[in-house]
Structures are given as C-alpha cells and as structure tokens.
Amino acid sequence: MAEYTLKLRRYDPQSGEAPYYEEYRVDLEPHRSVLEAILKVKAEQDGSVGIRCSCRAAICGSCGVRINGRPGLACHTHLDKAAQTGVNADGSTILVEPMGNMPVIKDLIVDMDAVHWKKIQRVTPWLINKQPVPEREYVVPHENMVDVTQSMACIQCGACVSDCLSMEVDPEFVGPAASAKAYRFVGDPRDAEQYERLKDLAEDPHGIYDCTHCFTCIDACPKGVAPMNQIMRLRRIASNDHHIVDRNNGERHERTIVGLIRDYGLLHEAEMLPRSYGGYSWFAKFHPAAGAELLDSLPSITRAIARGKVNIKQAALGHRIPKADLTAVQGIYEKVEGKARRYELNLYISGYEDEEEAPAAAEAPAAVAAGGDAMPSAPGPDPQQPTSASESESA
C-alpha cells in the first residue's frame, strides 16, 4: 500500500462558483489505476465526484482525463507512474483534471458531443459501399483489414482531441480522432469514395493539412492508434496516389519541405514560400500568393528573428551542412523512394523484425505474410489473390 493525494478539479455548474481543486487521500497499491483511486474516493469519501467510467480495462473509452497535465485514460494509468510523471510530479500527488479542447459539464466530465462527436460526423463516418455489393463478402486482402484495424482500435476516448495543439489554435480543425476515423474508410478497399473523401479533407482549410506534426496525439492515445500517422497516410494517399493539389497549398507546402531537406539537408526558409506557391521555377519568387503569404507572415518572421530563432543570413542563403551529412540525408531519400511500395508502419502488423517466424505461423490460416511490409493494396501471400474489391465477385 502507498498513500496518494488525489487532487481533483471540481466544477459544479449549479453552484455558480468557479472550478476549484479538492484533495483526497487514498491508500492503494502503486500498480492500481488512477480510476480505481477515484472510485475509492467516490465509494468511501465523496459520492458527488463526477467521472464517466465503465469497463475499467481501457476498452470503453469513457474515462478520458488529464493526469498531471497529460491526457489519457484514468483506468489505464498506474498510480505510481501517474505520481511520477508530468509537471509538478512529486511521487505522491496526482492532479486529475477534465480533458481540454472540450467544454466541462461537471468535475471530470466534458461535453464530447460538442467537439469530438461533431468532428467524427464531419468525416462521413460510414462505409460507402463499392458497387456492386457482392452477394457474399467483399474479397479483399487480409493486410488491408489488418491495416484499418489500427484505426478501428480507436475507442473514441477523446484523449488525442484533448491536447491537440492545432485544435487549440483552430477549433474548427477536424482533429486527430476524426482523421483516424477517416483513414478507417480511406484505407478500406470496400469503400467507393476514397478520392472524394481525400479531396474533401484536403480542400477543407480545417482538414488534413491543418495538422502541424506535433506528435501529441500519438503520445496521448492509449490504444496505439497513432492518429497523426493516419493523418500523414491520408496526405500521402491524397498527394501521391490521387495527385490532389489543394487550395490551401498544403500539398505543395509539404512537397516543398521534403524537397528542401533533400537539397540542403536543412530547411531553407527563404525558399519556402516561393516554392510552396510557385514550384521549383526561378520565377516562383514573384508568385503573387507567395508575396501575400510573406506579408501575412511578417510579424511571425520578425518575432522569430528578434528571439534569435532564425538567423537572417542563413535563412536567406540557406543552411550549409557538411557534405558527408548531406550525402547521408540524400541516401535516406534514395532508400525510401527506391522502395517499390510505400513503407507504412502499422501497430497490428509491424511485428518484430529481429525474430524468426515460428514454424507454426506459416500454418496459421490468417497469418500475415510479411512482417512490417504490408500496406494498402499490397498483394497478399497468394499471388492469385485479388488486390481490390472491384475485382472480387461472389464466391
């Protein structure tokens, strides 16, 4: 047993008072969860503490909260770990607050309908069947179904939404959870509208190009859904497979960054806007949109220079890195771009490359053929196998 102090953020909308913090002492073994501690408080000390919870085992997604400033499931966070992580961690005090980016209803309970579910609705969250619908099942590669399982594993807890930095800046941003939901259809070969879904999310100024790659959602997710990875996959399919060039300039901007790193090893700030708007041409600098964006960005640029984040000379002329380093960077590009198929990481199929496949695995009917190499529309182990639903027919 160990003693912990639970510091809960309380809010009673009926009291007319501002939120406040209340402390409770709880004796529990360190490997017990924060939820168990809160339930013990409710059971023994104060039944008025509000928290949604049900399964206790990180499956139902009810108990999303912030623990010592970090989003997660209360049931999925051990007390000892909680007391040692985050700001002001002292090994015994655990601060529990409601999730962010969503209005608080009471205590630790937030209004998920107002934000999370509204965004889910935004991505047309149902399968639009490829026609004709077969008499029996759609015949599709096992890899595709395993691939979208990573998105299906989302339990809609809202932890990623809670701390999404882009959403903090732009509350209209479709956000990590809804994007992962979108990938669940985009990556599903039975869906008829892959292009339309991607076009829609790319053209939306609050869509997939609104993400700033901060990785917060990947850290936040208790189920390994890695929402940001799903957003990046949406972008790759949109741009590489469908050549969707969006009006927000997201696709060109991303392509520019990739190109600049390849050419210089580091970002070349002065080339960013011209290339994003005008492409690789020398005349790109005079693209009117680039000028407008430059004007718009002047305050940030000035601040960055004033704070020493940007060196004017390097920004204008480009950074120089040693030749060997640049060659190494370019080697990475060659290796990645030289692959016949796009390499995608996936929770369910990454496996462990260092391990030998046990002999029984080959006998298992549904075993995956290639450890980390599976991806959408990848041919399966059987060369006769259809690679898309359009080729399938009823068995």
Add this chain to the structure above:
Amino acid sequence: MPAHDVLIIGAGLAGQRAALAAADAGASVAIISKVHPVRSHSVAAAGGINAALNPEDSWESHAFDTVKGSDYLGDQDAIEIMCREAPDEILWLEHAGVTFHRNGTGHLGTRAFGGASQARTYYVADITGQAILHVLYERLMMHGERISRYEEWFTTTLLQDDAGACVGCVARDIRSGALEVFDAKSVILASGGAGQAFKPTTNALICTGDGIAQAYRIGAPLMDMEMIQYHPTTLAENGFLITEGARGEGAHLYNAQGERFMEKYAPNKLELASRDVVSRAEQTEIDEGRGFPDGTIALDITKVPRKRTLEALREIVNIGKDFAGVDITREPIHIKPGMHYIMGGVKTDSDGQTPIPGLYAAGEVACVSVHGGNRLGANSLLDTLIFGRRSGEHAAGRARAVAMPRSPVSALSDAQGEIDAILDRQSGGRRISEIKTELGETMNRYVAVYRDADGLATALEIVQRLKQEAPHAAIDDHGTVFNQDVLAAIELGYMLDVAEAIVVAAQERRESRGAQFRTDYPERNDEDWLHHITVSHDGDGPQLGTAPVTITKWQPQARTY
C-alpha cells in the same frame, strides 16, 4: 413528450441492431442509453462471432454444438433460428463495414473457439465486439434522421396502460436531471446483463441488471436465472477478461505442477471444451491444491506464435502488460474462473416478445433461451444481433397495428417522487458502495462455480438483508447535473432484485446442469429437471415456476468433450 413507434432501451449491439432493423421496417425509432452507445459493454466482447458460413460447415452442426453446450436446456427452435440466420447476419455486418479479418484468399477468416466442432468464429483481431459496435454506431449516425438518439438518459421505470401493455418509459436526462416520459407503441429492452451483482466480474460498471429488474417489476417472468457463466480465463486481481480467442489460437492451461490438466477433464477438446467444463476443471484443480498459491491457474499463450499473438490478440497483450505486468508473448499469465455472463434474463419468444404485450427484450437482458445452461463463446454477439434484429422487425410490425398509447398521467410525478425520496434520505445508513460490495462478494462466494443448499441459503439471507438496508443508504450528491450518486442508488435496487432471482432459482434446481453445479446434487437429472425455471415478481417476493424446454432434433445425451 417524445413519442415513437419503437422505443429501444440500451444501445449495445442488441439495441443498435434493433434500432436499425425497426427503422428499416419503416418505424419511427428512439434509442435511449444511460451511456454513450459506444461505451456499451458489447465493446468488451473480444473473440468473435459464430456462424456456419463456410460451405463445409452447416447450421445444423452449429446448432448441435450450441444445444450440447447448453447442456440440453436451450430451446432448440430458437437455436435453429439463430444458427440458420447467422451466416446472413455476418454478411450483413460485412457489408455494413465491419472489418472482419480475412484468410489467405481474401475471404472471411475464422478462428477456433470453445465447444465448437468447426472453426466458425469470425473476428476482428481481438476487438470484435468493439469493431461491430462502432460500425453499428456508424450506421446509426448515417440514419440520424430516422433514429432519434437519447444518449446519457437513464431509464427509471417502464410504463404500462390499464390493460397491462408496456407503453413507454420514464427516463432521466443525466446531464440535466430532467425526467421525461417516452411514449411508444413497442418497447425493446436491450440493456444488457447484471454482472455487477458479482465481485469480481468481467462486466463493466454499467452492467447492473437494469432491464431485467425493470421488466421483473412490471410482471415479466425471468427464466434460467440460476445459470451464471464463469469464464475460465479472468485475471485474479481485478477479474478482467482474457479472451477465449487465446485458447482458440492455441494457448494451453497448466496447474502449478505443470500438468496440462484439461487432458483429464476433456480429453478430446482439452482447453476448447465448453466454458462451464473448463471453469469447473480449473476450480477443482485450485480447490484440490494444485493451483498456484494465489488461487490461480497458468494460461500459456507463448504456445501461439508471437507474431500471430501481436496481430490477433493485441488487446490481451495490452491487458497483460498494463493490468498484470506480464508479457503474455514471453510467459504464462495467471488466471482463474470469473463471473462473466448471465444466461438467464427476461423470458422471450424467438421474436423477442415477452409475455407483457408491447414489451420486447433482446441480448443479455433476455432469455430466449438459446444458451440454456451454458453459453458457447462467440454465441453472445450472435444472440444480440439475431434477436436484436428480429425484435426490431417484430416491434415495428406491431407498431403498424396499434395506435399511439397514452402513458398514465401520474407517470412523471411518480418517478420524480422516487428520485426525491432518494435525495431526501437521511444520512446514517450504510454507504451504497458498501452494500454493493457485500452483495458482490456474497454472490461470488456462494453462487459461483460450485454451489450447495447451505451456501445458497446463506446467500439468500444476506441478499434479503441487503434489500432491507438499501433503501436507507444515503447519498452525497444532491445536484441535478450528472448526479451519478442517485443513479447508483437506483442501480443497487436493480442488482438486488436480480441477485434474489438468481439465488432462488439456483436453490430450486436440485441437479447439476451447465453452469449450475450443485455439490449436493452432482448429477444431471433429465427426468426431473429438463425444464426451465422461471421467477416472477408477484406481490412482495419472487414466485417460482417452470417452462418446458423445446426439443426439436436433438435428444439429451451424456455430455463429454
């Protein structure tokens, strides 16, 4: 005041499937749930869903396995319906978007499961329930204009007209505390099981027997209540479920002496015998001193190829890591039998109709009875979907034939009076949590894998005492917004009613069949007990009755695995 053709209470798989079917049949539909639908406990069903879909399989084989699994207490007409309709239901789900995992040719893949003579369990890794539940919710969103969703509304009472027909319910908007009367031509209960009456249990905190008790209180008979399934593989400390899919994929069970003891109890099916058989075997090993010191058995998943485990059993890899500190791909995990499922429930026919006109039930809240004395793994998802759909269709048909009823005028004030009485309780009684814990521990001690007359008598005595204490348990929260305290007080009453019905039915059945093993009556006795036991709320207490078991093709035989 909302009025709908079909009102569904509970939004797990049975409720959502009923809503979609009723809407498809042209009815106006409302679905009420005390939690957001994707939080429903169907989300926890891991392993898969059974159907004889492969050409080399047959529905008869599936039906026979189910009948045998039920220890011949299942109603064979209903089992036939379920097994015949299973393949089409799987295809419906597949077309609706469920991401079933495939085999090497891209067709639907299967895994082996307990008590089944074929590998006929369709699955999505080990999140099958979650995947299906979330896909059904996608469909609910898609049909948002035809299906009104009341999410986080707590049903307090079912309403009846003067003739006794069910005409709606009273529910409390959890967010505001406001009560509302819902009028309906047909009401479908789909609010799940009552696992929280036991401690520990694999069931979620929301599984408090609400629908079973609500129907019981307005006179609907309950059936097979003595049949409580103890799942063979639950974590010792907290009762969390380790899916049967683990054994389906090839995991073994060992006692502390390293013996694969299932060789003794079920030489043919070993770990994949019926759940009641495996749980009893484990409990015997533990009771006879061959378990580990913490009263457990070892489940060895390292027998499954590691990559396969990481792909197909990912959720229990996480559960092992996060809740037991064990890497199941490297070492065995300690488990024991734990309360998991209630085969009994509100008695219905194969269209979900209860004996109360206008009231239907589907899923774990109901007893059709397709599971009889013991449910086969991966038959519960099937049960929820088949009978959820059939209830939805039938309820929509009924709605076409009857006029919109009027609820009793006093409905709202009566319900408000009950809530006010809870809020007004004087402090001084025991805490709700204390009573709930005593109930759970009592049930788990005396009404578990092995039972006898003395233990059951003790259990009944305690449950009845707790029923006296519960109305005096004070609450801390007197607000209206998200007052979980007042809901807990109501739920405690539901659990106590259900527990009492379970105990009296277990006392009544003086034989051993399926999940009911009486050490004082260790044999199955077809001559005297091949019938269902019903429990009705009549006047003040539970009244026992019987109902015949329907036998179509399969006469009772000795049951070995």
